[in-house]
Amino acid sequence: xxxxxxxxxxxxxxxxxxxxxxxxxxxxxxxxxxxxxxxxxxxxxxxxxxxxxxxxxxxxxxxxxxxxxxxxxxxxxxxxxxxxxxxxxxxxxxxxxxxxxxxxxxxxxxxxxxxxxxxxxxxxxxxxxxxxxxxxxxxxxxxxxxxxxxxxxxxxxxxxxxxxxxxxxxx
Ligand SMILES: [Cu+2]
Numbered sequence: 366x367x368x369x370x371x372x373x374x375x376x377x378x379x380x381x382x383x384x385x386x387x388x389x390x391x392x393x394x395x396x397x398x399x400x401x402x403x404x405x406x407x408x409x410x411x412x413x414x415x416x417x418x419x420x421x422x423x424x425x426x427x428x429x430x431x432x433x434x435x436x437x438x439x440x441x442x443x444x445x446x447x448x449x450x451x452x453x454x455x456x457x458x459x460x461x462x463x464x465x466x467x468x469x470x471x472x473x474x475x476x477x478x479x480x481x482x483x484x485x486x487x488x489x490x491x492x493x494x495x496x497x498x499x500x501x502x503x504x505x506x507x508x509x510x511x512x513x514x515x516x517x518x519x520x521x522x523x524x525x526x527x528x529x530x531x532x533x534x535x536x
Contacts, residue, residue, distance in 0.1 A: 404430040407439065413507070414439045420456035420520065420529065422447030422500065429531040431518070435510045443495045444503040451499030455522045459483070459494040460533060463514040467530075474521035482521040492516060510535040 405428040407414035414437055419427040433439055443458045461470060473484040481497040495504040510516070513535050520529035 403428045404432065407431070407433045409437075412437065415442075416440065417442045417444065418458055418518075419444050419446050420458075420498075421445070422449045422454055424454070424525055424528055426458075426520070426529050426531060431531070431533045433510065433533060433535055435513045435535050438507055438509050440505060440507045441493070441495070442503055442505040443498060445498040445500050448500040451497055451502075455481070455497045455499060456520045456525070456529070457481070457483075457495050457497045457504075457522070458518050459521050460492040460516050460518045462490055462492055463516055465490045465517070467517050467519070467526075471519070471521065471526050475523045477521075482523065494521075497522065 405416060405418075407416045409415070414433050416431055416433065416439060418431070418441070420443060441458065443456065445456050447454060459474075461467060470484070470487060470490060473487055474482045477484040483491075483494060492510070493506050493508040495506055496502075498504060510533070516533040516535060518531055518533055519526040522529075
């Protein structure tokens, strides 16, 4: 916390910002510190790449990037480590194909409450997705990336993908 205040003070100094800008700067700093920068690598077990993503009541995933290989099954588990119910703090993981326009997808997902925010008309844009989970729940999906590339993953609960978003880097 002290460090982020210091960084804020320094960046404020460098930008020689006036008091009017302080709120904006503070807001931006808070958002940045809320984004997890961690990189996960899969554990290979019995020919499967095991990946466990965690999501919590603070609307965060435990990783920003996941490294896996193409052509080998991925066993992806999402665990909701929080206590909040699905209706207010639901989390899923949706992995999109590389050519998808993410902002368009998110817009359609927001309107898909009846199907737990999975837009059924766009399933062709989805590599795989977990169920929408409430606190304490988990879901596992096994699938294979056929081609190397960078694939966006996100939570489609409305508003969450602003922070709950990252990438699978498939080699
Ligand atoms: Cu979420």
